[in-house]
Structures are given as C-alpha cells and as structure tokens.
Amino acid sequence: MTSALSSRSTLGMDTPQVTAKAKVLGRAVYAGDLKLAGMLHGKVLRSPYPHARIVRIDTAEARALPGVKAVLTGEDAPATLWGAHHKERAVLAKGVVRYCGEEVAAVAAVSDEIARDALDLIRVEYEELPAILTPEEAMDEEAFGIHPGRNNVAQHIQFERGDVEAGFAAADLIHEATYTTHSQYPGYMEPMATVASLDPDGRLVLYTSTQAVNLVRMQVAMTLGLPISRVRVIQAATGGGFGGKIVEDDNQLLAGLLALHTRRPVRLVNNRLEDFQAACASVPERITLKLGMQVDGRIVAKQVGIVAECGAYAGLAGDVMHVSAMRSDNMHRNPNVRSQATLYYTNNPPRGAFRGFGGTQMQFALNSHIHTMAEKLGLDPVQVHKINALKAGEVSIHGWHIGSTGLLECIDQATEAIAWSSKRQAAKAQGTKRRGVGMAAAMHVSGNRTIGNWDGSTLVIKINEDGRVFLISGECDMGQGASTMLSQ
Numbered sequence: 001m002t003s004a005l006s007s008r009s010t011l012g013m014d015t016p017q018v019t020a021k022a023k024v025l026g027r028a029v030y031a032g033d034l035k036l037a038g039m040l041h042g043k044v045l046r047s048p049y050p051h052a053r054i055v056r057i058d059t060a061e062a063r064a065l066p067g068v069k070a071v072l073t074g075e076d077a078p079a080t081l082w083g084a085h086h087k088e089r090a091v092l093a094k095g096v097v098r099y100c101g102e103e104v105a106a107v108a109a110v111s112d113e114i115a116r117d118a119l120d121l122i123r124v125e126y127e128e129l130p131a132i133l134t135p136e137e138a139m140d141e142e143a144f145g146i147h148p149g150r151n152n153v154a155q156h157i158q159f160e161r162g163d164v165e166a167g168f169a170a171a172d173l174i175h176e177a178t179y180t181t182h183s184q185y186p187g188y189m190e191p192m193a194t195v196a197s198l199d200p201d202g203r204l205v206l207y208t209s210t211q212a213v214n215l216v217r218m219q220v221a222m223t224l225g226l227p228i229s230r231v232r233v234i235q236a237a238t239g240g241g242f243g244g245k246i247v248e249d250d251n252q253l254l255a256g257l258l259a260l261h262t263r264r265p266v267r268l269v270n271n272r273l274e275d276f277q278a279a280c281a282s283v284p285e286r287i288t289l290k291l292g293m294q295v296d297g298r299i300v301a302k303q304v305g306i307v308a309e310c311g312a313y314a315g316l317a318g319d320v321m322h323v324s325a326m327r328s329d330n331m332h333r334n335p336n337v338r339s340q341a342t343l344y345y346t347n348n349p350p351r352g353a354f355r356g357f358g359g360t361q362m363q364f365a366l367n368s369h370i371h372t373m374a375e376k377l378g379l380d381p382v383q384v385h386k387i388n389a390l391k392a393g394e395v396s397i398h399g400w401h402i403g404s405t406g407l408l409e410c411i412d413q414a415t416e417a418i419a420w421s422s423k424r425q426a427a428k429a430q431g432t433k434r435r436g437v438g439m440a441a442a443m444h445v446s447g448n449r450t451i452g453n454w455d456g457s458t459l460v461i462k463i464n465e466d467g468r469v470f471l472i473s474g475e476c477d478m479g480q481g482a483s484t485m486l487s488q
Contacts, residue, residue: 011444015294017484019237019477031193031236032269039195040069042268043260045105045122046277047097050133050347052126054095054104061121062107070261071122072106079255082223084247086154088147089313089350091223091253097126098146098312100351101277103250108258108266131347135286135309138315138344146312146345154342155312155318157325163396167301167336168251168312171292175373176303179365182311183284188478191275192306196255199266204231204259207237211476215247220256224288231256241478243353248280248315280352281310283320287365292336293373295451297384299334304362306341311350318343323358328366330396331407331443332388337397359444367440380424382415385441407441415439459486 022028059071073095093104105122109115140153146152168174194208203253204226210216213233221228238245255268270278285308292301308316308324325341333487356363374381380446389407390396415421423437460472477483 003409004322011488013443013488014353015319015484015488017318017481018487019483023237025421028237029446030190030239031195031207032267034207034236034267036195036197036265039197039265040108040110040258040262041111041112041115041385042255042256042266043107043109044103044118044268044274044278045107045119045124046127046274047093047102047104049097049120049126050100050114050131051126051129051279053129054097055127055258056123057125057127059105059106061119061123063256064111065118065242066193067110069110069264070106070108070258071106071118072257073263076261078223078225080225082219082253083313083320084316084352086314089250089315091250091257092299096129097232099347101349102312103254103278106258107253107312108262112146117271119463124180125132126288132348133348135307135344138309139307139367140344144346152345153342154202154314154345156322157339159326159343159378160338161329162336163337164301164303164336167334168290168292168303171296171300171374172295173293173373174290174301175293175369175376176290177365177369177372178288179368181282181285181287181361181364183281183348184354185281186242186244186279188240188242188244188355191252191270191272192245192249192278193234193236193253193267193269195265195267196252196259198259198263198448199232201290202230204256206231206233206252207236208233209241209245210235210252211238211241211243211245211478212236212247213476214474215254219247222251223253224256226261229304235476238476238478241476243357244279244373244424245478246316246353248352248472249278251278260279277349278352279316280350282354283317283324283351283358283361285309285321285324286362287362289365289369291369291373293377293384293394295377297374297377297379297387298387299332301336302329302334302338304337304339304341306339307345307414308341309346309348309351311341311346311348312352314343314345315352320353320358325443327359327443328362330398330400330402331390331441333390334388335397356442356444357441363440363442367442371438381439382411382420385439387439407443411441412440 056080062071074092077092107115107118115227217233221231258266290303308321325339374384461469475482
C-alpha cells in the first residue's frame with residue numbers, strides 16, 4: 001500500500017503549476033478584470049512636489065462634473081495614520097506632502113475617463129518647501145525634520161558579538177571597502193489593483209493583488225476604523241509581487257475608503273506611471289564592510305556599517321535594514337561580529353520590501369568582498385565559502401540553531417554544473433567583450449526569521465466525501481507556485 005501511494009506522489013517531481021492553464025487560456029481573474037454591478041472607477045491625484053505645504057484644495061468643479069460620485073481629500077479621510085511599525089502616513093495627505101507621488105485626493109466616477117477628467121478639475125495650491133533627497137542631507141545637524149518634532153533617524157541598530165578587535169588582530173589579511181546599492185522598482189507585470197465593495201451585510205470586501213491577505217485585512221480595519229470581522233480580503237490572481245505587494249501600498253485603503261463613502265463597488269487600478277510613484281522600491285544602502293581572514297580563508301572578524309534610506313515613511317524599511325545588518329552572519333562560523341546600521345528619512349518615495357528583503361544588499365557586498373580576499377590569498381572563492389559554512393546541528397553567532405542546511409551540497413552541485421574549475425583555469429579572453437567568472441552564496445529564511453522569534457503558519461486540510469482535498473491557507477500565490485507546492 002505504501003509503495004503504491006509513493007509511486008503516485010508528486011513530491012520532488014516536475015509538476016506543472018496548478019494555475020498555469022487558467023493563465024495561458026486567459027481565464028485567470030485579476031483584480032483589474034473584475035466587474036461588479038454598479039461599479040465605480042477610482043483615480044488618485046498625486047503630489048507633483050517632493051515636499052510642499054498644501055495651502056488650499058478646491059474640489060467644487062470636480063464634484064460638479066456629471067458622473068462623479070465622490071471626491072475625497074485629507075479632510076474626508078480617517079485621522080488614523082498607518083504604517084507597518086511607525087504609524088505616520090495619512091491615507092490622503094493633509095496639510096503637507098512629503099514625496100513626489102503622495103496621494104492628495106481620490107475620485108470615484110461612473111467611468112475611468114470621467115474619473116480622470118475629474119482629477120484635472122481639482123485645484124491644489126501648493127507652497128513648495130525645501131526637500132531632502134539624500135541620506136547625507138538628512139544626517140546634517142542643521143537639516144529640518146521630515147516629520148515634525150523628530151530628527152531624520154528612522155531606526156538605528158547596533159550590536160557586537162565576541163571580541164572583534166582580537167579577531168582582527170589574529171587575521172592574516174584585513175580588507176575594507178564600501179559598496180552601494182541603488183533603489184529598484186519591483187517591476188511586477190501587473191500594477192497594483194483593488195476592487196472594494198460592501199456585501200449585503202455591509203461588510204467591506206476587497207478583491208486585491210496582494211502577497212499577504214491577513215496583513216492587508218488588519219491594516220484596512222485598523223486604519224478605516226472598522227472591526228476586523230467587518231473586513232474580508234480575497235486575493236485575486238496576482239501578476240507578481242516581489243515584496244512590493246506585501247502591505248505598504250495605499251491602494252487598498254483608498255479603494256475601501258471610496259467604497260465606504262459611495263456605498264458602491266469601486267475599482268482602483270494603477271497604471272504603470274502611478275505604480276512607479278506608489279509602489280515601495282527597494283531600500284538603497286551604503287555598506288562599509290571590513291573582514292579579517294586567516295591564510296586558509298577562515299573569517300575571524302567582521303565589521304559592518306550601513307547607511308540606508310527609507311524615503312518619506314519608514315514602512316518595512318527598518319526590517320529590511322535589520323536583515324542586511326545581521327542575517328548573513330548566520331551563514332558563517334565567524335565568532336566575532338560588530339554591526340551598526342542607521343536608516344534615514346528623506347523626501348523620496350517610500351522604500352520597503354523587495355526580493356530578498358535586505359539580504360541581497362548585504363550579499364552583494366559580502367560576496368564581492370570574499371571573492372576579492374580569496375584572490376589576495378591565492379585561494380579559490382569556493383574553498384573560502386565552504387570552509388566558513390555552518391553545518392546542520394551548529395549554532396550561529398546570533399543563536400540560530402541550524403536544523404538543516406544544504407549550502408555545501410548546493411555549492412558542490414552548482415560548481416560542478418557550470419564546470420567552475422575549468423572556467424577559472426581557462427585563458428583570459430581578449431577584446432572589448434569579456435566574460436568574467438564568479439560565484440556567490442546566500443541564505444534566506446526557512447524556519448527562522450531575523451524579525452521576531454516566531455515563524456509559523458497554519459494550514460487546514462479537509463478531505464471531501466468524493467476524496468478530493470480542500471486546503472485553506474493564508475499563503476498567497478503571486479506566480480511563484482505556492483498553490484502548486486501546497487497541492488503537492
């Protein structure tokens with residue numbers, strides 16, 4: 001019986017995505033595809049300035065346009081501020097805008113065209129203010145505070161493990177360099193979209209493109225002043241997320257607010273330009289890294305300094321920086337680590353989650369550094385990675401118990417597959433176009449998180465009368481195959 005079941009198992013098998021057929025045939029329903037009876041179309045007016053005082057907003061002409069059902073400004077929005085940790089961002093700006101693209105007014109009309117025309121009829125008088133656009137400007141002692149009553153430090157992290165100075169003293173090679181990573185737009189195929197409506201019992205229902213239905217539900221309920229039981233969030237087919245659709249976009253809040261005001265369904269879909277302005281791009285960081293290494297490639301000391309920027313609102317950027325500052329420490333058997341990281345507010349658009357959630361920024365710096373030091377010591381970078389890799393059963397410098405790891409096996413399989421040794425020994429190419437050879441190793445969360453001390457999930461499995469299995473999960477499939485994995 002067991003062998004018969006095993007022969008039909010899909011675990012470890014190349015399995016087509018369970019959503020593939022619907023997508024290929026054009027049957028997958030994205031939030032922007034939904035059409036509900038009486039549905040209105042939403043549009044958002046955004047600030048053209050990175051920093052300005054809102055002197056006056058005149059919505060009279062827009063409200064008078066036939067087909068317009070609602071024109072909302074900061075005066076019509078909830079007073080409750082929102083944000084992942086720091087509750088500092090208004091649903092619609094009130095009194096001041098802090099970045100180019102910040103939401104100033106929202107319109108709901110019977111057609112997309114009328115909604116766009118209404119935006120053109122909203123008259124906003126701004127008083128442009130000086131803007132801070134770099135961390136260097138933000139950290140100046142004479143710089144104004146992006147948020148009143150505070151300096152421009154959104155978060156600061158500092159820790160030390162072991163004896164870093166003794167580690168550097170024992171090193172045969174010390175190398176220090178600074179690396180810069182820029183901010184990157186998530187670039188998903190489907191811009192952000194939400195359809196908000198009220199069900200027959202008056203409960204707010206959101207069909208949305210998201211990576212985290214539960215986080216969206218909590219944020220919408222808290223910000224719009226609703227009991228959480230009065231909000232339902234349904235993930236529509238999602239055309240990519242890459243971290244940008246976790247919970248840092250104003251789209252769901254504005255769609256919900258317009259639906260509550262009009263008592264009708266409202267469709268709010270960003271075009272690509274609007275998404276460039278609204279989506280959180282990755283957190284840019286300047287990383288100064290200093291490593292001490294012994295002659296055999298063992299890392300004996302590590303010192304990190306990070307200057308990061310979150311834009312006008314902190315969101316998840318502090319958590320991203322936290323990951324940059326310490327997650328990579330848990331790859332290696334290095335006993336001495338010192339890290340300091342500071343996140344600054346600027347008048348740039350908000351930064352936040354993006355692929356790797358801060359891991360990529362540090363891995364770029366760390367792997368570049370290891371490769372350089374390996375060459376200085378006459379070592380193969382593969383050798384350096386392997387000699388420092390933590391193994392299953394070991395405990396990292398931050399107390400992570402490594403239950404399982406495939407890093408060494410991954411390095412062996414990858415280097416064999418690309419013929420690493422022969423490529424490194426090949427003669428250097430000549431001419432204007434040349435191809436380099438390099439390697440990098442990285443880690444990401446799987447059963448352990450840098451943020452908090454809990455990493456769990458709940459899955460309800462129901463076997464129906466006909467033998468089919470019904471899965472209930474809060475996991476979101478955004479194209480990465482989560483639904484297929486759960487099915488397996």
